[in-house]
Amino acid sequence: MTTTAATNPTVERYAKLYPGVPYEVILKEDLLRLGLRFTPAAMEAAVGCRTQAYYLFSYNISGHGDLGEGVSTAAPEDITFHGGPYGMKRTWVRVVLNRDSPYVVDVVDGALTILEHGVPVAGVAYPSKPAYYGRTFADGIRYEQVIPLLYNSYAFITTFRACHYWGDKEECRFCDINYNLRELRKVTGDHVTPDAIKDVGKLVEVLAAMTEEPDPAKRMLTIIMTGGSIIRPVRGGPDNATDFNLPYIEAIRTRIGRRVPIVMITESQPMENIRRFRDAGVTSHNANLEVWDKRLFQIFAPGKEKYIGYDLWVRRLVEAVDIMGEGGVSPNMVSGVEMAQPWGFGTVKEAVASAREGFEYLMSHGVIPHLDTWCVEPGTALAGHPPIPLDFLIQADLAWYETWRKYKLPPFAGYGPMGGGPGVAVYGNTGSVDLGG
Numbered sequence: 001m002t003t004t005a006a007t008n009p010t011v012e013r014y015a016k017l018y019p020g021v022p023y024e025v026i027l028k029e030d031l032l033r034l035g036l037r038f039t040p041a042a043m044e045a046a047v048g049c050r051t052q053a054y055y056l057f058s059y060n061i062s063g064h065g066d067l068g069e070g071v072s073t074a075a076p077e078d079i080t081f082h083g084g085p086y087g088m089k090r091t092w093v094r095v096v097l098n099r100d101s102p103y104v105v106d107v108v109d110g111a112l113t114i115l116e117h118g119v120p121v122a123g124v125a126y127p128s129k130p131a132y133y134g135r136t137f138a139d140g141i142r143y144e145q146v147i148p149l150l151y152n153s154y155a156f157i158t159t160f161r162a163c164h165y166w167g168d169k170e171e172c173r174f175c176d177i178n179y180n181l182r183e184l185r186k187v188t189g190d191h192v193t194p195d196a197i198k199d200v201g202k203l204v205e206v207l208a209a210m211t212e213e214p215d216p217a218k219r220m221l222t223i224i225m226t227g228g229s230i231i232r233p234v235r236g237g238p239d240n241a242t243d244f245n246l247p248y249i250e251a252i253r254t255r256i257g258r259r260v261p262i263v264m265i266t267e268s269q270p271m272e273n274i275r276r277f278r279d280a281g282v283t284s285h286n287a288n289l290e291v292w293d294k295r296l297f298q299i300f301a302p303g304k305e306k307y308i309g310y311d312l313w314v315r316r317l318v319e320a321v322d323i324m325g326e327g328g329v330s331p332n333m334v335s336g337v338e339m340a341q342p343w344g345f346g347t348v349k350e351a352v353a354s355a356r357e358g359f360e361y362l363m364s365h366g367v368i369p370h371l372d373t374w375c376v377e378p379g380t381a382l383a384g385h386p387p388i389p390l391d392f393l394i395q396a397d398l399a400w401y402e403t404w405r406k407y408k409l410p411p412f413a414g415y416g417p418m419g420g421g422p423g424v425a426v427y428g429n430t431g432s433v434d435l436g437g
């Protein structure tokens with residue numbers, strides 16, 4: 001008789017395969033790659049909590065329409081898991097909705113619990129709302145539609161909610177930004193969908209309200225600003241991400257000062273623009289590289305290759321460290337897309353070797369890439385791809401952490417604490433930040 005997953009949870013099997021890797025890292029990566037379901041009782045318990053308001057990408061495995069009425073907007077934005085049979089420490093994780101996931105959140109003996117194939121693996125807590133949620137502007141737009149709070153820590157600002165890299169020759173193959181905007185307009189209706197372009201006046205008003213949060217557990221740690229690539233004039237205005245975003249930065253610094261870091265995520269920019277960002281008050285500039293292997297970059301990010309090119313993208317990342325400092329240049333890597341078929345590596349070993357080579361090159365030059373576990377989203381060119389092996393994600397996290405320690409680098413700035421072992425980090429998109437301790 002074979003041992004079934006029902007009697008032997010994944011977290012337990014992998015803890016034996018990877019001694020020294022915390023249970024929390026294993027569970028977090030498995031939740032990010034396979035997603036979560038919520039029972040009706042678990043959805044009922046979410047009423048009044050901080051629900052989904054992020055919406056730049058769907059970051060779900062199932063489409064809005066496949067999840068059941070209202071689930072994609074009423075589910076918690078993120079959760080923490082803790083305790084359970086393995087005594088896990090409080091760990092933040094992004095909620096990835098997947099109606100077919102083996103992981104389900106249910107209410108068991110009155111307590112929110114994650115179960116894998118019906119076996120409890122950890123307790124769950126939903127985030128409560130910060131004080132500014134629910135406030136509205138005169139036109140009915142709610143404050144959280146302008147800036148959601150992620151992980152009780154990040155003011156997440158999408159200045160431009162679309163991408164000018166358009167169609168199958170330009171859009172990144174793993175990205176659903178343009179598709180998701182179209183879907184959101186259908187699901188939530190135009191009257192509640194925030195503009196594709198953020199209003200600067202509303203934005204600073206919400207940030208000012210966020211600085212007044214009375215609960216330290218929901219204190220804004222950082223401002224993360226992002227959006228799609230800009231290569232044409234936006235509403236007759238700027239035709240590049242620097243000129244488009246600088247007025248927001250200047251307005252924020254004027255309104256709330258320099259206390260809070262600002263992470264600015266755009267496509268690769270010339271160094272004079274990085275200097276302009278820094279001088280205006282940006283503390284980190286992240287031009288997301290997405291994948292280290294050059295051939296895969298060209299395939300998976302064809303717009304980035306067409307308008308900038310891999311070699312220039314990498315060179316600028318290295319040069320930007322002289323302007324922003326170590327920790328201030330942290331491109332995202334879509335962890336796992338290295339194995340997307342039919343183009344990617346066929347074995348975990350080769351894929352991890354490529355990821356490690358990238359960490360080595362970038363970190364040895366003071367660039368600290370950060371990982372976001374690949375969520376195979378509907379509406380992308382890679383939709384329907386099978387989940388990436390958990391072994392890859394764990395081994396890539398270890399490679400990241402080992403290289404980061406080797407070069408004695410600081411945390412990538414603006415994402416909160418990391419490297420102190422489970423229970424320390426707030427970043428919910430990768431288990432790599434929960435290693436150490």
Ligand code: SF4
Nearest residue numbers: 163171172175177228
């Ligand atoms: S550049 Fe690529 S990853 Fe970024 S928003 Fe555009 S399509 Fe998506």
